Amino acid sequence: MRRHLLLAISLTTALLVPAGPAGAAPAADTTPPELKSIELSRSAVTVSGLQTVMIDVRVRLTDETGVEPTSDGVGGSFPYVALDATPNNFAELELTEGTPQDGTWTGQVAVTSAWQGTVRVKHVAAYDKAWNLLDVDPDTVIDPVAVQVTSSHRPGIDMTFPEPATRGKPIVMTVRVWDTDTGRPWANAPLVIGNDNGCVESGFRVNGRTGSTGTFRRTVPANQAGALHCAWVPGTSRTSGGGLDNRTIIAIDAAHLRYTRYKVSAKPARTAAPAGSSVDVTGSVSPLNKGKVIRLQRYSGGAWKNVNTGRVRASGRYTVVATPAGKASYSYRVYAPGDGYAVGGSSKAFTVRGT
Structure with a gap:
């Protein structure tokens, strides 16, 4: 009798004990790999x-x-x-x-x-x-x-168009490939030429090759001219798939066609100043591109050379400083380099004479 009573007490006690960890809900995983x-x-x-x-x-x-x-x-x-x-x-x-x-x-x-x-x-x-x-x-x-x-001997690549282009007209794309170590044209270089989604989606097959002068030309129809254009020299793909992470690119150039050229005006505060002094040159740049760096250039040795820089303000105006180095006349111009907005453009040349 005592043994049956003890067994009953033991079973009752066991039923009253709360469930242990085995019955608890698992903790949420909040730790990254x-x-x-x-x-x-x-x-x-x-x-x-x-x-x-x-x-x-x-x-x-x-x-x-x-x-x-x-x-x-x-x-x-x-x-x-x-x-x-x-x-x-x-x-x-x-x-x-x-x-x-x-x-x-x-x-x-x-x-x-x-x-x-x-x-x-x-x-x-x-x-x-x-x-x-x-x-x-x-x-x-x-x-x-x-x-x-x-x-x-990495190949270099450059894709150009006649710009600024005319809207609604076809354009001729020229792709140039060269050896960056020697500067020589790269003949028979494989090319992938893309347009619009073809620059970022599947279909990365060689569809062009450079000629003996290292160039490839293609006429782009008017209905494709306004899209993104790209050209690259491919290497061996890692897989046969066409995903972005599978293609192999050795050199690439990509751009949208530009339909306008920067217009630049420039006027020196003085046309003559003591040698070594500062002369403010002011003007405007359009289309407006606030913060754009413009370059003051001086004609020397048969070429225009950068001598100073300035930035376009929110008004479209800029100020840059010319400094005639000696007692002589110096020819200057202000140049706005090309970018994604417009083709590069320069002001008319002007003269500042050092006295």
């Missing part, structure tokens, strides 16, 4: 001209709920690493060993002659399943990781 290590398959690369050398990247990440592959919705994918060189400095990563909670994520970067010197891994980013974001400079948590790049 943790970077454990980064490895590059090569510590040094020598590359020249149109060559592309692929480097494998291995990144170990840990997280309580697991690293989550995702996209930011505008072409970027996580996780990824970035190096401090341009272009082609991103490597999208995929899980190839381990688990989302503790795994090795791998990808590739394309090294071209656009890179030079010590190129370090500068950025790692990854989300976990709870949407906590790791966004870190690896040097702050692990030993620095870098590759030493020796490069030569």
Whole structure:
């Protein structure tokens, strides 16, 4: 009888004891993924001209709920690493060993002659399943990781149009490619020519080549003239896909067509002044571009040379100072360099005589 009573008391007591940790709701994950290590398959690369050398990247990440592959919705994918060189400095990563909670994520970067010197891994980013974001400079948590790049004969590229253009008219695009080490034209250089969305979306196939003079020309129809234009010399793509992070660019130029030229007026406060003294030169620049740097130039040795600068005020006016160096007459002009707003333009030349 006593044994049955004790057993009943024990069972009753057990039922009255509150549930332990095993029955508690799990705590929310508020900690981002943790970077454990980064490895590059090569510590040094020598590359020249149109060559592309692929480097494998291995990144170990840990997280309580697991690293989550995702996209930011505008072409970027996580996780990824970035190096401090341009272009082609991103490597999208995929899980190839381990688990989302503790795994090795791998990808590739394309090294071209656009890179030079010590190129370090500068950025790692990854989300976990709870949407906590790791966004870190690896040097702050692990030993620095870098590759030493020796490069030569990088192609340079320049895309030009007859500007200012006339709205509603076709234009002729001229692309020039040259060897930046020798300055010589680069014949038969592969080109990707893009227009509008073709500059930022898929379809990165070679669709042009330079001729014997290192140039390529294309007539752009009037209905495409107002869009973004681009041209680049490609390297080997990391994958067959067409995403932004898969293309390999060695040299690129891109611009919108400009339909106006800066108009510049300039008037010196005096046309004669003691040598070494200051003479204010005032004028206006249109179209208005507040803060734009304008250049005072003096004609010397058969060319216009920069001697001073000023900035355009909110009114469109500017003031810049001329200083005649000796007892002689000096020819000046004010030049507004071209930019995304307008083609460069200059004032009429004027003279200040030093006395």
